[in-house]
Structures are given as C-alpha cells and as structure tokens.
Amino acid sequence: MYSSEIEVEAPRSLVLEFVRDPFIVAGVFGHVAILRVKDKVKGDFVTPEYLEKPENSFKVAYIYGVPPDYKVFSGIFEGPKISVDAIEYSGYTDDGKIKFTLSFILKNLASETRIYMNSEFKFEGSFLDKMLGRGSFDMAKHIIEGHFMPYIKFYFDSHKSSEVKIGKRIILQDEGDMNYIITKFKEVARTMNNGIIEVYSENLNCSFGIINNNMKRSICRSGKDIKTDTEALTALLFSTGKGKIIAYEVNLEDAIISQFA
Incomplete structure (x- = not known):
C-alpha cells in the first residue's frame, strides 16, 4: 500500500465533485478506459447511450506496459463507494492477475482541503514486473505520484465555482x-x-x-x-x-x- 497527501486551495465540496466522478477519476488514473456501464434496469453492461439507470460498475480496458509494448486487459472498475470516512474505487482484471483499491479522504482546513490518498495493488506473483520488463515496480506509488499528484498540482481547477446545487x-x-x-x-x-x-x-x-x-x-x-x-x-x-x-x-x-x- 502507498499513501500520500496534498493540500489544495479549494472547498471540500469542489474536491468532492472531482473524487466522486468515476469518469474523471478513471481518466486521471491513466491506465483505465471505461467502455461500458452497468445498467440496473437491463442487468448488464451497456455503452453509455443505452443507459437507463447507471450503477457504479464499469467494464473497462486496463492498459499497462512501456511504450511501444503496451498490454491491454479487460476487467471491472467499480466506484465510487462513499462512506462516512472515504470515497473508494476498486478494480480487477478478468483473469484475476491484477486487483487494486484507491481511496480518498477529504479534510476541511481553514481555507483549503487536505486530500489523503491511499492506493493498493495486488499482482499474481511477479506478473507486473515481467510484463513491464523491469525490476520490482511500485504501481501503487506510481498511480498516486505519477498521475493524481501532477493532475491536482497542474490541472485541477481550484478556483471554479463550487456553488451548492439546490x-x-x-x-x-x-x-x-x-x-x-x-x-x-x-x-x-x-x-x-x-x-x-x-x-x-x-x-x-x-x-x-x-x-x-x-x-x-x-x-x-x-x-x-x-x-x-x-x-x-x-x-x-x-x-x-x-x-x-x-x-x-x-x-x-x-x-x-x-x-x-
């Protein structure tokens, strides 16, 4: 497991909009492409244009590897699961060789919000190292430090309107x-x-x-x-x-x- 934190000059409500949007989180995650969404009415995964009542479960393509040798795996991406303490996402490949969880905890400060991030990846044996063609690779750290931290620092719009939706x-x-x-x-x-x-x-x-x-x-x-x-x-x-x-x-x-x- 890898954990880190960062403070942003934005109200908690604005940060919450970001971390509870599965399409934004998947995009920042960088190794997930959402293909289909689970529909409660149909009881199956459908492309977004056929949605009637979406659930927080997605059929995705996981993309790993070093250019130009990318590997693509089909799997499931789920979330957000919202509790009193955290907003959590999880996922796994269909073959069960990769499983992960990613969670966010938000804390109000005087004029800022502190974002605590926790990431955990589980791989079958040395599967990821062999796939990437390198020594031991900390994927949990990479997702947070290589994807979410740069996004929050350089792209997250902390000054946009965060009006309460009424x-x-x-x-x-x-x-x-x-x-x-x-x-x-x-x-x-x-x-x-x-x-x-x-x-x-x-x-x-x-x-x-x-x-x-x-x-x-x-x-x-x-x-x-x-x-x-x-x-x-x-x-x-x-x-x-x-x-x-x-x-x-x-x-x-x-x-x-x-x-x-």
Whole structure:
C-alpha cells in the first residue's frame, strides 16, 4: 500500500465533485478506459447511450506496459463507494492477475482541503514486473505520484465555482405596472417559506432572500447606488413604471443532503 497527501486551495465540496466522478477519476488514473456501464434496469453492461439507470460498475480496458509494448486487459472498475470516512474505487482484471483499491479522504482546513490518498495493488506473483520488463515496480506509488499528484498540482481547477446545487423552482413570474408587481411581491413574501424573490423595474433591480418565512437579506441596485435591508424595501415600494417579478422556491433540505451524496 502507498499513501500520500496534498493540500489544495479549494472547498471540500469542489474536491468532492472531482473524487466522486468515476469518469474523471478513471481518466486521471491513466491506465483505465471505461467502455461500458452497468445498467440496473437491463442487468448488464451497456455503452453509455443505452443507459437507463447507471450503477457504479464499469467494464473497462486496463492498459499497462512501456511504450511501444503496451498490454491491454479487460476487467471491472467499480466506484465510487462513499462512506462516512472515504470515497473508494476498486478494480480487477478478468483473469484475476491484477486487483487494486484507491481511496480518498477529504479534510476541511481553514481555507483549503487536505486530500489523503491511499492506493493498493495486488499482482499474481511477479506478473507486473515481467510484463513491464523491469525490476520490482511500485504501481501503487506510481498511480498516486505519477498521475493524481501532477493532475491536482497542474490541472485541477481550484478556483471554479463550487456553488451548492439546490432545487430552485419558479413559483411566480409576472409583469405589469409597479403597483401590481408590488402587490404580487407582498403576496409571495407572506407565503414563501424559503426562497428568492427578484424584482426588476425601469431603474431598479432587487433581490430578497427569505428563510423560514423571514426576510433575511434584501438588496436593490440603481446604477451605482446600492441599498440594503429596510432601505432596499423602501426603494422597491416607491418604485414606479413597468416591472417584472420572479420568485423561486428553494428546497434547503435537498441542498444540505446533496453535500453528503
């Protein structure tokens, strides 16, 4: 077994997106080509275009060797298997000569995420050494130091958006004069549990955040002038002309649960 760790300037949720995507992990792994995906409905491996309900099991080609003498073996690649402590992948060749596990453990730091990686390979006898035509070769170390470390250092986008994926559903969308829009705003604000209300007039753009039936955040912009909280609400109530309102209901329970999926 080989273990290593690295810190990245990214939130845990962003790193989690990477390590729980089997196609990305297989690509970085470098010696795995996903060919078919296990479909729960069909009970067999199919090419992706025929998927109905995918499972975390893949028919793959394992590629090993030294250029130009590559060796290809058919096998199975499985994962992610997500537990409280780790995200794990595993695999084996059809002939049983190669088996491996690869796991990731993520730890939140102040502004970074520490990624612990563990890799273990099991080979039948000296099968790998003979195949590669060299002395004892540490494949477990090679996968982490030769593939995942360079990817994380040079290619992992730690600055891309890591917004929480939430269920946001439009419950109101209307247009009219501002007196009408303000009336609709008051109605939806009284009944909304959790969500966002956006109001646009000829010279004003406003957003209101509601949590547990209480307005928690308000902001209105008019050119460079920005008003918040009570001032924002006052600006809206005195707005005239034509306007538009869009109200989104947000499922906070789904948003929270999605971070543990």
